[in-house]
Amino acid sequence: MGCDVAVAGGETATVAAVLGHWEAAFSLFRPESELSRVNRSPARVVAVSSLFAHALQVALDMAAETEGLVDPTLCGRWSEVAVSGWMLSRSPELALDLNGVVKALAVDEAAATVDGPGFVSVGGDLAVRGPVDVALPAGGAICVLAGGLATSGTASRGAHLVDTATGNASNSCWKQVTASGASCLDADVAAKAGFLLGECGPDWLEARGIPGRFVGEAGEIVENRAWHNATAAVPACT
C-alpha cells in the first residue's frame, strides 16, 4: 500500500496477503483494479464484487456518520451513490475514492488473522490484539488496550485530505490528529473528521466519546477530555 507495515504476533506472509488483496481491488494507481474499472465504466449501474460492495457501504455509512466529511466521492455527492447487493448505482461521471476507509478496513482484517497478542500497523494506522505501547506524533506514548489507533494529517503525505465542501485540500489548523477507535476503521475515520473539522475537531470527537489528540502547526498539543481521562485515570497496562 506504499506505507510502512509492521506486524507483531502474526504471520507476516498472511498479513501481506490480506493487504495485497485489498490493494489489488481498491488501488487508484492500478488500471486493472476493480475501483479503476468501476470509475472507467460509462454505465449508471455496475456489478461489483462482494468485497467492493462491503467497502463502499462502509464508506457511505461513514459519510453519513461524519455528515460528508469522509466522503467516497470527495465532492459532497455521496448521497447519490447507492449499493444494493452486488449492484452499484451512481452517475457515470462520479468517480469514487475509497481510500478514506480501505486502508483501515485492510488493517482490521489483517489484525483479525493475528492469533495471540500482537498488532498490525500500516503507515501508522494500527489495530491491536492485546495491549500495545505506541509512540505518538510530536512525542509521548500511550498503551492501546483494545481496538485501533490512527493519525491523520499533513506531516507525512502533505495536504492530501480533501475538504469536500470546497473540493480543495484542507487547510486545517491541525498538523496531526490521533484518535482511538473500537477498530482501526473507527479510529481512522475519527482522526480524519477531527482533522478536517479544524477547531471544532476536539469537541466533535468529545461529543461521541472518542479520545482525540491534536497537534497544532506550532507543535502545541491539545487533548480532548476523553483522551485526557483515558490516559490519566486508567491504570497502566501490563
Add this chain to the structure above:
Amino acid sequence: MKESSRIEGARRRARAAKVWLGALTALIFGVAFVGAKTHAPGHSKGKAQPLGAPSSFEHAVRRSALQSGQIAPPAQPPVASSTTS
C-alpha cells in the same frame, strides 16, 4: 304553420333539457368520484410509505457507528508508532 312552430319549440326545449340533464349527471358523478377517492376506505389518500424503518431511526442508529477504543498511559517503551497516514 302554427302547429310546426309548436313542434320546433318542443324539440328545442327537449334538447335543452337533455343538455342540462347530461351536465347534471356528469357533475354528480364527479362529486361522487372525488368524495369516494378521498373518504372511502380502500382508496389511497396519499403517496405509499415504505415499510422499512423510518430514516430518523436509521440516522439515530448510524450516529453510534463510531466507537471509542481503549487506551491507557504507557507501561513500557513503545513497540509501534502512530504516524500520519
